[in-house]
Amino acid sequence: MPHMPQSTRLGRHVVIEDGVSIGEHVVIGHHSVILQGTQIRDHVTIGSNCVVGIQPAANERMRKDSDAERNLVIEAGTKIGNLVSLYAGSTIGETVFIGDHASIRENVQIEEASVIGRAAIIELNTTIGKNCTVQTQAYVTGDTTLEDNVFIGPCVSMSNDKYMGAQAYSLKGPIIKQGAKIGNNASLLPGITIGSHAIVGAGAVVTKDIGANTIVAGVPAKKIDA
Amino acid sequence: MPHMPQSTRLGRHVVIEDGVSIGEHVVIGHHSVILQGTQIRDHVTIGSNCVVGIQPAANERMRKDSDAERNLVIEAGTKIGNLVSLYAGSTIGETVFIGDHASIRENVQIEEASVIGRAAIIELNTTIGKNCTVQTQAYVTGDTTLEDNVFIGPCVSMSNDKYMGAQAYSLKGPIIKQGAKIGNNASLLPGITIGSHAIVGAGAVVTKDIGANTIVAGVPAKKIDA
Amino acid sequence: MPHMPQSTRLGRHVVIEDGVSIGEHVVIGHHSVILQGTQIRDHVTIGSNCVVGIQPAANERMRKDSDAERNLVIEAGTKIGNLVSLYAGSTIGETVFIGDHASIRENVQIEEASVIGRAAIIELNTTIGKNCTVQTQAYVTGDTTLEDNVFIGPCVSMSNDKYMGAQAYSLKGPIIKQGAKIGNNASLLPGITIGSHAIVGAGAVVTKDIGANTIVAGVPAKKIDA
Numbered sequence: 238m239p240h241m242p243q244s245t246r247l248g249r250h251v252v253i254e255d256g257v258s259i260g261e262h263v264v265i266g267h268h269s270v271i272l273q274g275t276q277i278r279d280h281v282t283i284g285s286n287c288v289v290g291i292q293p294a295a296n297e298r299m300r301k302d303s304d305a306e307r308n309l310v311i312e313a314g315t316k317i318g319n320l321v322s323l324y325a326g327s328t329i330g331e332t333v334f335i336g337d338h339a340s341i342r343e344n345v346q347i348e349e350a351s352v353i354g355r356a357a358i359i360e361l362n363t364t365i366g367k368n369c370t371v372q373t374q375a376y377v378t379g380d381t382t383l384e385d386n387v388f389i390g391p392c393v394s395m396s397n398d399k400y401m402g403a404q405a406y407s408l409k410g411p412i413i414k415q416g417a418k419i420g421n422n423a424s425l426l427p428g429i430t431i432g433s434h435a436i437v438g439a440g441a442v443v444t445k446d447i448g449a450n451t452i453v454a455g456v457p458a459k460k461i462d463a
Numbered sequence: 464m465p466h467m468p469q470s471t472r473l474g475r476h477v478v479i480e481d482g483v484s485i486g487e488h489v490v491i492g493h494h495s496v497i498l499q500g501t502q503i504r505d506h507v508t509i510g511s512n513c514v515v516g517i518q519p520a521a522n523e524r525m526r527k528d529s530d531a532e533r534n535l536v537i538e539a540g541t542k543i544g545n546l547v548s549l550y551a552g553s554t555i556g557e558t559v560f561i562g563d564h565a566s567i568r569e570n571v572q573i574e575e576a577s578v579i580g581r582a583a584i585i586e587l588n589t590t591i592g593k594n595c596t597v598q599t600q601a602y603v604t605g606d607t608t609l610e611d612n613v614f615i616g617p618c619v620s621m622s623n624d625k626y627m628g629a630q631a632y633s634l635k636g637p638i639i640k641q642g643a644k645i646g647n648n649a650s651l652l653p654g655i656t657i658g659s660h661a662i663v664g665a666g667a668v669v670t671k672d673i674g675a676n677t678i679v680a681g682v683p684a685k686k687i688d689a
Numbered sequence: 690m691p692h693m694p695q696s697t698r699l700g701r702h703v704v705i706e707d708g709v710s711i712g713e714h715v716v717i718g719h720h721s722v723i724l725q726g727t728q729i730r731d732h733v734t735i736g737s738n739c740v741v742g743i744q745p746a747a748n749e750r751m752r753k754d755s756d757a758e759r760n761l762v763i764e765a766g767t768k769i770g771n772l773v774s775l776y777a778g779s780t781i782g783e784t785v786f787i788g789d790h791a792s793i794r795e796n797v798q799i800e801e802a803s804v805i806g807r808a809a810i811i812e813l814n815t816t817i818g819k820n821c822t823v824q825t826q827a828y829v830t831g832d833t834t835l836e837d838n839v840f841i842g843p844c845v846s847m848s849n850d851k852y853m854g855a856q857a858y859s860l861k862g863p864i865i866k867q868g869a870k871i872g873n874n875a876s877l878l879p880g881i882t883i884g885s886h887a888i889v890g891a892g893a894v895v896t897k898d899i900g901a902n903t904i905v906a907g908v909p910a911k912k913i914d915a
């Protein structure tokens with residue numbers, strides 16, 4: 238095990254690989270695994286049975302990421318639940334909350350005070366601003382941008398592959414502008430932009446760009462009056 | 464470790480914190496973590512890599528629950544899968560089945576013989592009656608009531624926050640009356656009531672109350688003939 | 690622990706039960722649990738905190754499977770993520786990739802080079818052909834057939850129980866013919882057939898059979914021009 242401050246509180250059977258750095262007053266639950274090179278700042282809490290700092294893997298049919306050798310950084314004051322998986326090459330900002338069973342891939346940036354819900358999944362190359370809420374079981378696809386104060390309801394689904402694997406295509410997730418809110422179980426198609434403070438109704442299927450301050454609902458989603 | 468009956472069968476590297484009580488003929492799989500104060504009754508089975516009896520946590524933007532200091536109680540004959548997370552302050556009734564990867568929050572009451580599917584999530588302050596089925600990946604939001612014999616299909620989504628974090632609002636999940644059935648991937652909005660023995664079609668988006676014995680489908684959901 | 694080749698690389702606190710067979714150059718991450726009778730072929734990689742080779746369990750209200758005593762077989766070159774659960778009685782083919790948090794039940798056959806996404810769930814008695822992609826959080830219900838080269842988008846939902854537990858009924862999942870593509874968050878009803886190279890739009894609810902080379906979208910799904 239690497240050097241740890243006296244203020245560290247470790248559960249039982251915790252595995253900490255070489256090259257991990259740990260700040261002051263860090264708490265790590267039972268059976269959690271902290272993989273090589275992970276950087277954990279002050280006052281971070283990690284639950285039990287987590288796997289943190291995973292190196293990307295793939296089979297021959299999957300996209301590989303060239304620069305994933307960077308470390309995972311978990312900034313000060315962030316709380317991570319139980320049974321969570323986090324990849325190398327991402328930065329989790331200060332005072333973020335990550336729920337149980339959540340998974341965050343490589344090359345993701347999450348800014349301060351955002352909340353990632355239970356079993357939510359954030360795919361690679363995605364940026365999440367400050368004070369965002371991504372609720373339970375929501376799926377944020379790769380190559381997505383969430384600006385500040387965005388709300389993603391439970392079970393929201395996104396995609397980034399217009400041709401579903403059939404054509405060479407530059408993958409592009411949605412761009413969701415500041416303060417926009419997406420209702421539960423809505424579906425967003427690849428590459429669309431949701432304008433600032435727009436609202437997407439529960440279960441809507443959004444097939445084109447939505448302007449700022451607009452409210453849409455239905456399949457396909459159409460503008461409605463508030 | 465606390466005192467355990469001779470009939471207990473423990474896997475390897477199980478962690479049992481102080482103040483846990485364990486009945487007769489309990490089986491706990493490898494690497495599972497039983498946190499402080501959990502009460503496990505007779506003939507309960509828990510799989511591997513579970514985390515059981517979790518104390519609620521939050522960051523400063525999230526709701527905190529004042530009375531979560533009560534214990535988790537798992538009643539006799541209940542079976543819990545692998546990689547499951549269960550919170551303190553909830554009671555799981557007799558002969559309940561909880562699938563792998565499921566998560567159950569604090570202040571939840573689940574009555575006897577109900578089935579919670581694989582990767583299903585039950586949020587806080589929710590009551591689930593007898594003989595209910597909550598299928599795989601379904602999301603039961605906070606402050607929800609399921610009466611007896613309710614069927615929630617796979618991937619059903621619910622919400623309890625009408626203003627998606629924008630306004631102070633008393634959170635309120637759906638009320639689902641006895642014997643109602645919700646089809647797969649349907650979406651339920653906050654505070655609606657689904658009448659007894661009503662049926663909601665797959666993929667429907669339910670935006671208002673549904674009467675007893677009614678069948679609805681579509682987006683938004685409308686009454687149809689059987 | 691059973692005999693292992695010298696080429697095996699084991700993480701810390703790995704549990705390997707009796708009757709497990711392990712090929713050459715196998716890698717198993719920290720805290721993973723390999724249950725009785727599992728057969729792991731050459732060059733297989735398994736992440737951390739997995740549970741592999743689970744025997745089916747049920748309460749008195751659930752379907753039991755009579756012939757689940759067969760072993761789990763993981764064929765050569767397959768990669769399995771972290772926090773994954775795999776059941777006994779299934780065969781995972783060569784060079785398959787299984788993402789973190791995924792779960793695969795008993796009596797499932799997955800053929801070579803297919804990809805099962807992060808947190809995807811494959812229920813019992815299901816067959817998945819070669820070169821299929823089942824994306825993140827997709828739900829493949831029991832008794833389903835996916836032919837070769839099928840694409841299942843993220844968060845797709847399927848069901849196999851027409852009467853939602855209300856009647857005795859032979860459970861039947863969808864049949865998805867070769868090369869068909871299902872868009873994200875679409876819902877498929879029990880027993881329908883999706884023709885070869887058909888395309889189902891995101892968020893569609895498919896209530897009847899879809900012919901080969903057909904494109905459908907909407908709720909309920911209707912034919913559209915490309």
